[in-house]
Amino acid sequence: MQQTISVIRTDHIRSNAEYFASLAPTQKLCAVVKADAYGHGAASVAQALRPTADVFAVALVDEGVQLRHAGTDKDILVLTPPLCEEEVLRGGLEDLIFTVGDARDYALLKKVSLKYGIAVRCHLKIDTGMNRYGFTRDSLLRFLKGTFCENVGVEGIFSHYCAPEKRDVREKQLALFLKCYEDATYAFGPLVRHISATGGTLSGAENHLDMVRIGIGLYGYLPQGFSLPQGTLKPAMRVYAQAVCSRSSPRGYAGYGIMPAPEKLSVLRTGYGDGFFRKGGICNVNNLCMDAALLPVLLKKYAYVCVFSDAERYAAENGTISYEALCRVGSRSEKIYVEG
Numbered sequence: 001m002q003q004t005i006s007v008i009r010t011d012h013i014r015s016n017a018e019y020f021a022s023l024a025p026t027q028k029l030c031a032v033v034k035a036d037a038y039g040h041g042a043a044s045v046a047q048a049l050r051p052t053a054d055v056f057a058v059a060l061v062d063e064g065v066q067l068r069h070a071g072t073d074k075d076i077l078v079l080t081p082p083l084c085e086e087e088v089l090r091g092g093l094e095d096l097i098f099t100v101g102d103a104r105d106y107a108l109l110k111k112v113s114l115k116y117g118i119a120v121r122c123h124l125k126i127d128t129g130m131n132r133y134g135f136t137r138d139s140l141l142r143f144l145k146g147t148f149c150e151n152v153g154v155e156g157i158f159s160h161y162c163a164p165e166k167r168d169v170r171e172k173q174l175a176l177f178l179k180c181y182e183d184a185t186y187a188f189g190p191l192v193r194h195i196s197a198t199g200g201t202l203s204g205a206e207n208h209l210d211m212v213r214i215g216i217g218l219y220g221y222l223p224q225g226f227s228l229p230q231g232t233l234k235p236a237m238r239v240y241a242q243a244v245c246s247r248s249s250p251r252g253y254a255g256y257g258i259m260p261a262p263e264k265l266s267v268l269r270t271g272y273g274d275g276f277f278r279k280g281g282i283c284n285v286n287n288l289c290m291d292a293a294l295l296p297v298l299l300k301k302y303a304y305v306c307v308f309s310d311a312e313r314y315a316a317e318n319g320t321i322s323y324e325a326l327c328r329v330g331s332r333s334e335k336i337y338v339e340g
Contacts, residue, residue, distance in 0.1 A: 004307070006333040007251055008040050010048035012234035014220050017052040019232060020201055024208040030120045030138050030194065032215035033067065034059035036176045037119075038323065039275075039330025040219060040237060043070035044078045045306065049218075050074075057106050057213055061087040064096040070124045077123060077156075081105040081133060085236040090111040092120040097155065100139065101125040101133040113151035123156035123192070127178045128173040130162040140180055156192035157181050164199030164207075165225030174207065199223040221312055223324040239308035239329050241270035241282075243299040244292070270307060275328030280318035282307040 008162045028335065031053035037045040046056055046067055055075045058064045064076045077097045082105070089112055091098060100106045100122045107229050113120050127134030148154075157176045163169045177195050184191060193209040198203060198217035200207045216223060220235030246266040272278040273290040283305070287294040299305065308314060308329050311322040317327070 002242075002269055004274050004329075004333040005304070006039070006330050008044070008239045008335055008337050009234070009236045010044065010337050012220060012236040013040070013218055014048050014052060016220055016233050016236070017214065019280055020133040020198070020212065020214045020217055023201055024205070024212045027208045028192070028211040030055040030211050030213040031218060032057045032079075032197070032213055034063060034079065034215075034328045036063075036330070038216065038219050038326045039328070040326070041330075041337070046070070046072045048337075054263075055211065057215075058278050061091040061096065065090055065094050068094045068096070074274075081125070082108060084108075085112050085115075086250060087120045089116055089118070089119065092116075092118045095121070098122040099125045100154075101127075101229065102135060102139060103146065106143070106148075107222065109152045110149040113149060119151050119153060121153045121155055124154060124160055124184060126157060126159040126177055127182075128159040128176045128195075128231055129169070130160050131170045132160075135158065135180070137180055137183070140183060148187065154184075154188045154276055156194065156290040157184055158213075159193045160197065161195060161200045161207075163225075164197070164203055164223065170200070170203060170207070187274070194283065195302075197223075199313070202226055202228075212276065216323055219311075219326060221326075224321065235309070235311065235324065235332065237307055237308070237311070239333060240304045241274075241293070241307050243267065243303045243305065244269050244299055245301060246298045264294045264296055264298045266297055266306060267297060267318055268299075270308065273332065275331045277309070277318045277320075277328075280314070282325055 017136040031049045033042040033045050033056050036042050047284040057077045058080050059079050061078055064078050067076055079099055080103045081099045109120050125134035127136055161170055161173055181193055192211055194211040196207040196212045198214050201212040220233045244267045271288045271291045271294050276282055278288045282293050315322045
């Protein structure tokens with residue numbers, strides 16, 4: 001097979017989810033499957049987590065629509081605000097839950113709901129210090145003085161820790177968030193509160209509120225600044241590539257440039273076009289082309305080689321984070337799902 005193959009352990013993903021559910025047993029668990037479930041395949045991951053997850057979260061309306069069409073019947077929260085009427089209409093017809101980060105986001109939902117006669121659902125996003133998007137407390141208070149539409153159901157309120165590993169920063173953000181929640185209840189009544197992703201969930205029960213959002217932890221990894229006993233979480237993805245050819249004592253050079261060819265040389269059908277970093281390479285060898293990798297070993301033609309199994313180590317070698325590594329290397333691969 002010309003494509004790389006990502007072998008995804010759905011039992012590992014489910015085990016990881018169950019671990020986080022055990023930390024917050026009375027809260028809802030929101031499984032974050034944005035960016036095609038961090039490269040693992042959103043539809044299949046959602047199916048595997050159907051017994052465990054209460055809600056799924058995506059980044060884009062298109063992702064949410066695709067997940068709904070794949071058979072997901074649970075709530076789907078779109079974590080970024082919509083940018084046009086078409087997105088609100090498409091998402092509303094699929095019963096997605098929108099993010100409202102300012103008064104204009106709400107006005108867009110209201111406009112579409114009245115124009116097309118549909119009900120839409122949303123959660124308010126509060127900026128407690130990350131400065132991506134969301135209401136500040138002042139802008140929230142101004143917004144709450146306005147008039148609201150019965151067709152737009154405000155069901156939740158959330159924020160995001162910018163440094164969950166730092167207790168003082170986390171506590172300031174949580175205190176501000178709870179003040180904003182109290183303000184919002186005067187207009188909307190009780191709302192589902194959530195602020196913790198993987199790191200916040202690991203930081204104590206006071207951060208769990210009504211729901212926790214687990215992203216990177218589902219796939220077997222942790223945010224920077226956190227650790228767990230070895231074996232607590234189980235990485236879910238391994239990537240394999242096939243050998244195209246091998247040569248003994250090749251003449252000339254290996255790949256682009258003027259690197260002398262080694263005495264033994266094999267070519268794998270994978271490269272930076274498959275999401276691997278050209279600088280970091282694979283298997284401790286950085287001689288990558290877009291669609292080929294050259295290794296100084298002799299391999300049998302068609303043999304499979306594991307080229308990725310530890311996202312954290314690979315990310316550290318390339319000066320990035322496990323999130324990026326996972327999203328990249330799964331982008332062009334054929335995915336095979338296994339249990340056990």
